[in-house]
Amino acid sequence: MKTVGKNIMSELVHDVKCAEICLILEGSYPYVAGGVSSWVHDLIQAQSHLTFHLLILVAPDSEKKRRYSLPKNVVGTTEITLQRLPKGVKKLHHAEQIMQQIEQLLNDLTYDADLDDLASLLRISSPLRQQLGKLFLLDSATAWQMLLRMYRTGFSRCSFLDYFWSWRGLLGGMYSVILGELPQARVYHAVSTGYAGLYLARARLETGRPAMVTEHGIYTTERCIEIAMADWLHEEDKFRSMNVDKSRRDLQDMWMRTFKNYSRICYEACDQIITLFEGNQSSQLQNGSVAERMSVIPNGINYEYFSKMARSSSKEKFVVALIGRVVPIKDVKTFIRAIAQVRESLADVQAYMIGPYDEDPEYYDECKMLVRYLGLESCFTFTGSVDLAQWLTRIDLIVLTSISEAQPLVILEAGAAGIPCVATDVGACREMIEGDKRESPALGKGGMIVPLSSPSLTAQAIVQLLSEPLLLQHCGSIIQQRVRLYYNKNDLDETYRGLYEKYCSYPSVQHIKEEVA
Numbered sequence: 001m002k003t004v005g006k007n008i009m010s011e012l013v014h015d016v017k018c019a020e021i022c023l024i025l026e027g028s029y030p031y032v033a034g035g036v037s038s039w040v041h042d043l044i045q046a047q048s049h050l051t052f053h054l055l056i057l058v059a060p061d062s063e064k065k066r067r068y069s070l071p072k073n074v075v076g077t078t079e080i081t082l083q084r085l086p087k088g089v090k091k092l093h094h095a096e097q098i099m100q101q102i103e104q105l106l107n108d109l110t111y112d113a114d115l116d117d118l119a120s121l122l123r124i125s126s127p128l129r130q131q132l133g134k135l136f137l138l139d140s141a142t143a144w145q146m147l148l149r150m151y152r153t154g155f156s157r158c159s160f161l162d163y164f165w166s167w168r169g170l171l172g173g174m175y176s177v178i179l180g181e182l183p184q185a186r187v188y189h190a191v192s193t194g195y196a197g198l199y200l201a202r203a204r205l206e207t208g209r210p211a212m213v214t215e216h217g218i219y220t221t222e223r224c225i226e227i228a229m230a231d232w233l234h235e236e237d238k239f240r241s242m243n244v245d246k247s248r249r250d251l252q253d254m255w256m257r258t259f260k261n262y263s264r265i266c267y268e269a270c271d272q273i274i275t276l277f278e279g280n281q282s283s284q285l286q287n288g289s290v291a292e293r294m295s296v297i298p299n300g301i302n303y304e305y306f307s308k309m310a311r312s313s314s315k316e317k318f319v320v321a322l323i324g325r326v327v328p329i330k331d332v333k334t335f336i337r338a339i340a341q342v343r344e345s346l347a348d349v350q351a352y353m354i355g356p357y358d359e360d361p362e363y364y365d366e367c368k369m370l371v372r373y374l375g376l377e378s379c380f381t382f383t384g385s386v387d388l389a390q391w392l393t394r395i396d397l398i399v400l401t402s403i404s405e406a407q408p409l410v411i412l413e414a415g416a417a418g419i420p421c422v423a424t425d426v427g428a429c430r431e432m433i434e435g436d437k438r439e440s441p442a443l444g445k446g447g448m449i450v451p452l453s454s455p456s457l458t459a460q461a462i463v464q465l466l467s468e469p470l471l472l473q474h475c476g477s478i479i480q481q482r483v484r485l486y487y488n489k490n491d492l493d494e495t496y497r498g499l500y501e502k503y504c505s506y507p508s509v510q511h512i513k514e515e516v517a
Contacts, residue, residue: 019053019075020504022185022203026057026196030068033356033385034325035409036216037068039299040191044071046493050500051075053183057082057195063358067385080180082195083172088133090140098124099142107150110170110254113261115268118198119205125178126206137175138168158251166251170258174198182206187503189214190266193287194259197266204269210503212272214297215280216406264288272499276407277428297496298428299407300489306416307480309393317348318466321395323388323410324402326357326364331424333370334401337455338462340374345463353382354391392417396472397465402426403452415483420447420475422461433479438486446479 023044029037044052053076058064060083070077092098101124108117125132137143147167155163177198190200190213197213204211267273267289274297275281281294320342322335332353339351357364364382371380383391388410398414398421405427412432414421423429433447448461465472 018184018186019051020186021047021050021500022053022055022183022188024055024057024188024190024196024199024203026192026194027059027062028191029054029056030066030070031056031058031062031064032325032359033067035406036191038409039216041068041071042489043493043496044074046489047497047500048073050504053078053185055080055183055199057177057199060084076183078181078183080176080199082176083169085137085172085175085179086133088135088137089131090135092128092131092136095136095140095142098128099146102137103146103150106146106171107154109174109261110258111261112257113265115201115205115265118201118265121178122202122205129179132175132179138172155251155254162251166254170255177202185209186506187212187500191216193263193266195262198262201265201269210271210506211269212274212499212503213266213270214274214276215284216276260287267293271503277431279428279431280406297492298487299409299412300487300492301409301412301416301483302489303416303484303487306389306392306413307418307484309389309417311418312394315394315396317350318346318397319350319352319395320397320399320462320466321352321354321391322399322401323354323391323414324400324408325355325359326353326367326382327360328363329402329404331401331403331453332363332367334453334455334458335399336367336370336374336376336380338399338401338458339380340376341455341459342462342466343376343379345459346466349379349466351376351380352391352395353380354386354388355383356385357382388413392419395419397422397447397462399458399462400424400429401453401458405429407432411479412483412487415446415479418476418480420465420472420479422448422450422458422465424452425449426452432482432487435482439482443482444474444478446475446482 023040025040028034029040048071050073052071052074054070054074056077056079058079058081060081102121105117105121105124109121147164150167151160151163173195177195180199182199182203184207186209188200188203188207188209188211190196190211192215193213200211200213203209264287267284267287270293273284273289273294275284275294276296276298278296281289281296284294285291320339322330322332324330326332335351335353339349342349353367368382371377392414395414396419398410398419400408400411400421400423402408402424403426405424407428408423411421411423411429415432421429421433423433430449433449434445435442448465450457450461465475
């Protein structure tokens with residue numbers, strides 16, 4: 001590991017009150033409901049002997065309504081709006097020289113960067129932090145000339161308008177991390193890579209304090225999926241047949257490489273790189289993680305709480321539910337199409353999409369239109385956010401059609417209540433449903449695994465389980481036993497308690513004045 005924290009001037013003053021743990025959160029807690037946010041909320045509550053400061057990164061137009069009441073041991077919050085920079089000044093002394101230094105580092109950060117590149121950028125920006133802002137970095141004539149040079153050098157075959165907005169989007173996000181407020185803490189803990197991971201690396205460099213990241217899903221993989229689905233980022237057809245310089249990169253490549261670089265920088269800065277299951281570690285290694293600092297801490301749930309839920313036996317119809325956010329990565333449309341096919345074999349099925357639908361209104365509208373088009377209005381309901389505990393007493397089978405997951409808590413929560421699952425083969429879904437190498441002897445299957453984006457095979461699995469009551473009951477019993485034996489929340493809490501106490505005890509780094517090499 002490189003000697004991070006000693007590359008730029010840093011100071012951590014003991015007599016200033018600071019939280020023990022600074023959690024760095026992007027697009028999740030406390031404004032977005034879901035598995036990651038629930039995990040964060042439980043983590044804070046389980047470490048009630050420690051104080052937490054929340055560094056919350058939000059999108060410019062995101063809703064700021066809290067979905068969770070903050071625990072008492074949260075002693076402060078700092079909100080950073082990505083893309084929203086301070087105004088700053090428009091002219092600086094030696095503006096051209098400063099921008100040329102920044103330009104080289106920006107080229108690296110969007111192509112092939114490491115922690116030293118971030119340290120160099122911080123070295124340039126730190127003395128000017130009170131002056132830098134939107135006027136100079138994005139709107140000045142100097143910034144415009146830099147934009148033109150970067151476009152002509154690597155992206156001239158792309159639409160200039162698309163490049164312009166990509167450039168402002170990527171740089172606006174990065175600048176907001178570089179210039180944003182950094183709370184003091186004994187340990188910095190990010191719950192993803194991406195912008196949160198970049199902020200974590202900055203904290204490690206500027207304070208010298210320990211840094212750790214916990215990845216649920218692999219952020220880079222999920223962003224790459226979203227980027228690949230963004231039509232406006234694709235090259236125009238007329239360029240595909242042209243003999244162009246292969247070194248010139250398209251916009252899709254720029255976005256993907258940038259987020260991969262952010263992951264690499266985050267991993268390099270971390271003392272501990274955690275994920276929920278072993279399958280994620282190969283992706284982390286490919287993105288630049290270091291094996292000796294990697295560990296697996298699986299999700300856990302309150303088994304006693306969920307296992308005591310009394311299941312209703314007086315229902316007239318089978319109840320099937322997808323529990324999650326109505327967003328493209330959950331592939332709700334495949335679930336809807338599967339239910340349409342299930343209804344051809346089993347008329348007595350009621351389907352529910354349980355979870356918030358305000359994160360992506362356009363996708364939600366598309367899903368509602370698909371329900372109407374397939375004639376499912378009478379048997380398919382979008383519930384919005386609900387008290388899941390009340391619903392688990394009614395559900396016979398849960399379905400996850402996600403194209404990317406980590407270790408979904410909903411499988412464990414439903415499993416503890418004796419509800420089997422049909423899930424796509426993503427993340428830790430297979431090992432939760434079918435078991436892993438920890439089981440000796442193997443317990444069996446607690447549901448079924450189906451391929452991605454396959455309404456027909458998803459429907460077949462649903463029909464098979466609902467048509468055979470003894471099989472449905474057997475699978476529910478198996479997954480309940482598996483959750484009890486291998487996904488105990490108390491173990492998770494104890495592991496994090498040990499890590500936090502270990503890193504909180506590390507000595508502070510003060511008055512470091514060594515310059516970036």
